[in-house]
Amino acid sequence: MALLEIKDLHAGVVGGKEILRGLNLTINAGEVHAIMGPNGSGKSTLAQVLAGRETYEVTSGSVMFDGKDLLELAPEERACEGLFLAFQYPVEIPGVSTSYFLKSALNAIRKHRGESELDAMDFLKLLKSKMKLLEMDQSFLGRSVNEGFSGGEKKRNEIMQMAVLNPRLAVLDETDSGLDIDALKIVSNGVNALRAPDRGILVVTHYQRLLDYIVPDFVHVLRNGRIIKSGDKNLALELEARGYGWLEQEQPAAV
Amino acid sequence: MTVLAVEKPERTRSLDRFMPQPHQAAMQVPAWLAALRQAAAERFLQAGFPTIHDEEWRLTNVAPLVERSYGSCKRQEALATAREPAVVAALKAVDLSDANAVRLVLINGNFIPELSSAAPAGVTVRGFGEAIKAGEPALRNLLGKLALPEHHGFVALNAAAFDDGLFIDVAPGSTPSQPLHIVALTHHVAPHDGVLAHPRLLLNLGHHAKLTVLTSWVGGGASPSLTNPVMEAFIGQAAALELVKVVSINDGDSHIASDYVQLADAANLRSFVLNTGGAVVRNNLSTVLDGPAAEATLNGLSLSRGCQHVDNHTLLDHAREHCPSHELYKSILADQASGVFKGRILVRPGAQKTDSKQTSKAILLSDEATMNSQPQLEIYADDVKCTHGSTTGPLNDEQLFYLRSRGLDATRAHAFLTYAFAADAINRISHEAIRAAINQRVVERLHEVAPG
Numbered sequence: 059m060a061l062l063e064i065k066d067l068h069a070g071v072v073g074g075k076e077i078l079r080g081l082n083l084t085i086n087a088g089e090v091h092a093i094m095g096p097n098g099s100g101k102s103t104l105a106q107v108l109a110g111r112e113t114y115e116v117t118s119g120s121v122m123f124d125g126k127d128l129l130e131l132a133p134e135e136r137a138c139e140g141l142f143l144a145f146q147y148p149v150e151i152p153g154v155s156t157s158y159f160l161k162s163a164l165n166a167i168r169k170h171r172g173e174s175e176l177d178a179m180d181f182l183k184l185l186k187s188k189m190k191l192l193e194m195d196q197s198f199l200g201r202s203v204n205e206g207f208s209g210g211e212k213k214r215n216e217i218m219q220m221a222v223l224n225p226r227l228a229v230l231d232e233t234d235s236g237l238d239i240d241a242l243k244i245v246s247n248g249v250n251a252l253r254a255p256d257r258g259i260l261v262v263t264h265y266q267r268l269l270d271y272i273v274p275d276f277v278h279v280l281r282n283g284r285i286i287k288s289g290d291k292n293l294a295l296e297l298e299a300r301g302y303g304w305l306e307q308e309q310p311a312a313v
Numbered sequence: 314m315t316v317l318a319v320e321k322p323e324r325t326r327s328l329d330r331f332m333p334q335p336h337q338a339a340m341q342v343p344a345w346l347a348a349l350r351q352a353a354a355e356r357f358l359q360a361g362f363p364t365i366h367d368e369e370w371r372l373t374n375v376a377p378l379v380e381r382s383y384g385s386c387k388r389q390e391a392l393a394t395a396r397e398p399a400v401v402a403a404l405k406a407v408d409l410s411d412a413n414a415v416r417l418v419l420i421n422g423n424f425i426p427e428l429s430s431a432a433p434a435g436v437t438v439r440g441f442g443e444a445i446k447a448g449e450p451a452l453r454n455l456l457g458k459l460a461l462p463e464h465h466g467f468v469a470l471n472a473a474a475f476d477d478g479l480f481i482d483v484a485p486g487s488t489p490s491q492p493l494h495i496v497a498l499t500h501h502v503a504p505h506d507g508v509l510a511h512p513r514l515l516l517n518l519g520h521h522a523k524l525t526v527l528t529s530w531v532g533g534g535a536s537p538s539l540t541n542p543v544m545e546a547f548i549g550q551a552a553a554l555e556l557v558k559v560v561s562i563n564d565g566d567s568h569i570a571s572d573y574v575q576l577a578d579a580a581n582l583r584s585f586v587l588n589t590g591g592a593v594v595r596n597n598l599s600t601v602l603d604g605p606a607a608e609a610t611l612n613g614l615s616l617s618r619g620c621q622h623v624d625n626h627t628l629l630d631h632a633r634e635h636c637p638s639h640e641l642y643k644s645i646l647a648d649q650a651s652g653v654f655k656g657r658i659l660v661r662p663g664a665q666k667t668d669s670k671q672t673s674k675a676i677l678l679s680d681e682a683t684m685n686s687q688p689q690l691e692i693y694a695d696d697v698k699c700t701h702g703s704t705t706g707p708l709n710d711e712q713l714f715y716l717r718s719r720g721l722d723a724t725r726a727h728a729f730l731t732y733a734f735a736a737d738a739i740n741r742i743s744h745e746a747i748r749a750a751i752n753q754r755v756v757e758r759l760h761e762v763a764p765g
């Protein structure tokens with residue numbers, strides 16, 4: 059059984075125009091998939107729809123996650139089932155400490171899985187080890203979620219949370235945007251450390267650069283809301299060299 | 314007065330009922346105080362209570378509060394009251410013994426030494442009666458210097474009618490580690506009318522002194538009471554005062570407070586007010602930065618529900634140069650609750666290098682809740698920095714989604730955000746034990762205001 063199976067997905071902003079127009083994608087456990095595409099192709103819409111953002115509406119199609127109808131689940135239920143979205147623009151939440159928030163989230167997920175809650179000591183140990191993985195300073199522990207973080211710090215914080223919550227499927231939405239080369243390496247190392255036979259990773263990106271560090275098993279090109287070409291990591295290199303234009307001649311975009 | 318009596322006989326008669334009767338005086342009144350009270354009484358009878366036609370009171374209607382009849386409660390009765398189980402319970406409810414605080418009890422404005430702890434070294438604590446007997450020069454020199462009867466009728470009435478008060482003097486250089494905890498209770502005995510109390514506080518910090526004061530306004534009985542406190546605080550050169558105020562009176566009671574603070578050179582004020590209870594609550598806080606490099610930080614948090622109305626009016630008077638001021642007022646309003654924030658910043662000529670930042674934020678948890686936020690900047694100097702910002706709206710959808718996407722259900726995500734919003738203000742309280750106590754009170758209150 060596939061970990062994630064998207065069939066003929068049509069979706070868009072509530073009351074707005076359709077953005078995803080018949081998207082099909084299957085991800086098996088252990089695989090890393092990259093979705094590439096120009097601005098406006100629907101990359102972020104796909105990430106938000108998978109996470110359950112209410113401002114988007116699915117008009118037809120299906121998404122099965124580990125055998126469950128994902129679209130029937132509330133955002134928190136998706137998280138409890140093992141879906142994780144690393145946001146393109148992580149929101150700042152002044153007043154909530156990163157550690158308290160993350161401990162509550164982890165324990166909500168553990169409770170859902172029928173596992174015992176982690177106490178403060180065990181959680182702190184786990185958190186510190188994951189912060190070390192992402193080379194985050196201990197001072198982040200006491201800071202409010204994303205508040206006053208630089209772009210790079212926010213992205214590191216996303217991957218750190220992913221490492222703590224230990225998802226079945228991680229969706230990384232433009233995690234490379236706004237990162238300098240050092241931060242990109244740190245974030246990629248964090249993601250690579252989480253590659254596992256029982257986990258799927260979906261990397262959404264505009265540029266090939268990130269895929270030098272997180273080498274995907276499959277690359278898909280998204281255009282006008284559907285996948286127009288799939289291949290292995292070499293497809294990303296070809297896109298880098300030739301741009302997206304040649305694909306349009308090869309396969310005209312659906313309307 | 315004669316002229317007014319002819320013009321508005323009805324009104325004057327109706328105001329007369331608020332005047333204390335001579336035989337009620339609970340303390341020996343020296344001539345200087347008698348004169349001060351007489352002038353205030355005349356002013357009150359002339360001006361009356363503010364109405365919604367006064368610009369500063371446009372959004373807070375006190376008419377229903379002052380049309381009611383109230384009883385009064387003198388010292389002997391207050392002392393008897395203090396032994397009632399309800400009062401004992403109310404006093405225990407605000408126990409701050411974890412903070413090793415010095416408890417000072419006021420009942421209906423009367424200082425009750427029998428229920429109060431001894432003052433720490435370097436601090437003089439006295440009821441007004443005792444302070445007068447002891448001939449405290451600071452009382453005579455400072456009382457009524459900031460709170461002028463001309464400001465509004467409540468200040469005038471307080472000066473005319475208070476029958477005791479609390480005088481606190483901190484010797485120069487004294488920095489007691491224990492905070493003072495003033496527990497101010499307004500209480501009446503059923504079936505009598507609610508009480509109209511006029512508590513009066515005077516704080517004086519000598520130069521380089523440092524003090525933390527928590528004031529808990531609590532209590533109430535079956536009938537609605539009204540508390541009309543006036544506080545004047547003088548912070549000497551390079552002295553620092555942290556003032557934390559909690560208004561957690563009964564939902565039927567009201568509270569109209571007028572607090573005044575004056576800062577000398579390099580003095581520091583850090584103020585925080587938490588409003589959780591009351592029908593109508595108005596906090597007037599006037600701060601004058603009266604010496605170079607003085608710094609004032611005014612913060613507030615209101616958690617309102619039902620038909621509660623909370624109005625925070627602040628004035629930051631930048632009278633001198635090189636003074637920073639910071640202001641953050643936050644409100645969480647549910648049901649039909651209404652809130653007002655009016656922040657006036659006055660930068661006087663010559664107050665160069667003023668650096669003032671004002672922020673007001675409100676979360677509306679219901680479509681019927683309302684918030685009215687008004688900055689008022691008056692700047693008469695040219696080399697200054699003044700900023701203000703205000704936001705009012707529902708909880709942030711993006712933040713809610715972020716929390717839910719990590720596994721927290723909608724109810725918990727709401728609770729997280731309302732608490733986060735509040736904590737941002739609470740965290741600005743310096744005193745650790747008081748901050749923890751306030752935090753606990755907020756957590757409890759949020760369960761009532763925003764049950765999710």
